[in-house]
Amino acid sequence: MRVGIVGAGIAGLVTAWLLDRTCTATVLEARSRVGGNARSATGCVDGVAGVFDLGTQEVAADESSLHTALLTAVGLDERHLADVPSSHTFSAAGHAFPLLVGNHPDRPVHVGRGPAWETVRSFLEGVGEPPDWHVPFGAVVEPFSLPPEVRDHVLYALPASLFGCPVADVPALSARVVLTDLLGVADDTVPRARILRSGMESLAWALAAQLTTAEIRTGAEVDRVERTDDGYLLIDTTGRRCAVEQLVLAVPAPTALRLLPPSMTGPGTPLHVLRRFTYRPLRYALHLDPAYVPHDRSLWSTQNLVSHDGWAEASYWYGPSYGVDVFKSQITHRSAPPRRVLATSTFQALSPTTDAIGARQALAALQGHDGLHFAGHYTTGPGDQESAIASGVDVARRIAPDSTRLRLLPTP
Ligand SMILES: Cc1cc2nc3c(=O)[nH]c(=O)nc-3n(C[C@H](O)[C@H](O)[C@H](O)COP(=O)(O)OP(=O)(O)OC[C@H]3O[C@@H](n4cnc5c(N)ncnc54)[C@H](O)[C@@H]3O)c2cc1C
Numbered sequence: 001m002r003v004g005i006v007g008a009g010i011a012g013l014v015t016a017w018l019l020d021r022t023c024t025a026t027v028l029e030a031r032s033r034v035g036g037n038a039r040s041a042t043g044c045v046d047g048v049a050g051v052f053d054l055g056t057q058e059v060a061a062d063e064s065s066l067h068t069a070l071l072t073a074v075g076l077d078e079r080h081l082a083d084v085p086s087s088h089t090f091s092a093a094g095h096a097f098p099l100l101v102g103n104h105p106d107r108p109v110h111v112g113r114g115p116a117w118e119t120v121r122s123f124l125e126g127v128g129e130p131p132d133w134h135v136p137f138g139a140v141v142e143p144f145s146l147p148p149e150v151r152d153h154v155l156y157a158l159p160a161s162l163f164g165c166p167v168a169d170v171p172a173l174s175a176r177v178v179l180t181d182l183l184g185v186a187d188d189t190v191p192r193a194r195i196l197r198s199g200m201e202s203l204a205w206a207l208a209a210q211l212t213t214a215e216i217r218t219g220a221e222v223d224r225v226e227r228t229d230d231g232y233l234l235i236d237t238t239g240r241r242c243a244v245e246q247l248v249l250a251v252p253a254p255t256a257l258r259l260l261p262p263s264m265t266g267p268g269t270p271l272h273v274l275r276r277f278t279y280r281p282l283r284y285a286l287h288l289d290p291a292y293v294p295h296d297r298s299l300w301s302t303q304n305l306v307s308h309d310g311w312a313e314a315s316y317w318y319g320p321s322y323g324v325d326v327f328k329s330q331i332t333h334r335s336a337p338p339r340r341v342l343a344t345s346t347f348q349a350l351s352p353t354t355d356a357i358g359a360r361q362a363l364a365a366l367q368g369h370d371g372l373h374f375a376g377h378y379t380t381g382p383g384d385q386e387s388a389i390a391s392g393v394d395v396a397r398r399i400a401p402d403s404t405r406l407r408l409l410p411t412p
Pocket residue numbers: 006007008009010011012028029030031034035036037038054055056057058059220221222223250251252255282347348349350375376377378383384385386388
């Protein structure tokens with residue numbers, strides 16, 4: 001069987017790795033590198049050599065069983081991993097002191113936790129069980145009648161920054177997704193995140209290196225997909241063609257929408273469903289100057305958020321991970337750029353609205369029809385690495401249930 005996989009992000013690569021040796025798989029990737037949103041840059045800072053992530057940078061240390069099993073399967077064991085604090089400082093532009101200063105190892109006690117700490121803590125304790133995926137975050141927040149400053153500059157700021165949407169759009173996001181990231185911000189114990197010392201992109205290259213029968217073509221941007229009698233024809237921007245019987249679209253929803261033939265447009269078709277996923281641009285810089293963190297170093301967390309002009313943007317301090325002051329900052333809406341820049345990159349971030357959650361379920365019902373499969377962050381879970389891997393496992397299980405590599409990963 002010939003399988004075409006469009007996109008060599010983590011979802012497409014996991015699919016290819018699982019299908020390897022079971023069929024003839026070809027992965028077509030537009031960029032010259034694999035990894036998708038996992039983009040790592042090497043650099044030497046203050047004599048310390050490191051690989052710094054510009055996009056995907058971490059997974060939850062205790063909730064990433066698929067990611068952990070995958071790392072083990074490709075030989076990236078504990079020596080390649082580090083657990084680092086996931087702490088938060090929330091500020092509002094124009095305020096002298098942050099609104100909330102989360103726990104961080106060795107933070108001096110005299111610093112305090114900021115005026116929003118107690119309110120945020122009692123809100124998060126009062127939320128109770130995780131709500132259903134379809135409940136909008138605004139419906140969870142409203143009954144608490146919180147001070148607007150706490151609501152907008154803390155509770156709405158973190159999701160606005162993660163998903164690149166205006167603060168005003170956060171009430172329409174799925175509360176379940178939003179709370180996945182918010183729950184730890186006012187904990188007495190510091191939550192931990194797991195990083196790959198060799199960079200998140202190294203998992204993508206490790207997967208690619210283990211392919212034996214599957215082929216990856218980089219620099220092959222698929223321009224359109226045509227339906228044939230026994231499958232699909234993939235045509236890239238150079239005119240090169242690839243005929244397949246099964247097609248896996250492991251690209252963001254708007255790209256999948258653009259690629260599919262117009263004949264699939266009626267109600268209840270993939271095209272109809274894919275339109276419901278929306279994305280926002282996010283621009284990041286890796287830099288050395290502390291442009292967007294508080295002046296007082298004792299207030300720094302690994303994630304430093306500032307809300308300004310209806311947006312919220314984060315500056316990640318990589319000091320606790322690498323021992324050097326390197327920052328990864330969102331610069332999509334900042335008034336001034338950082339000065340000592342190592343690298344920049346632009347991404348598209350999915351807005352996990354309750355409508356997107358509904359679309360995800362509608363898409364699940366269409367999976368595999370006419371040999372067409374959808375993989376990627378938007379098809380399941382909160383849209384993180386774990387979700388993208390789970391989506392690849394799901395597709396591979398349908399195409400090649402006897403793949404021996406499936407046994408190496410837990411059932412999502
Ligand atoms: C800036 C940013 C940071 C993130 N950080 C984290 C994090 O720290 N932890 C976490 O768990 N999740 C994070 N995420 C979520 C992230 O989206 C997922 O973790 C995961 O990387 C998504 O993988 P994917 O394979 O679904 O899609 P992508 O990574 O988007 O891969 C899609 C691939 O398809 C390719 N492609 C697109 N169009 C075409 C075409 N026409 N032809 C051929 N190829 C094409 C792209 O070049 C890309 O390689 C982050 C997301 C963003 C945007």
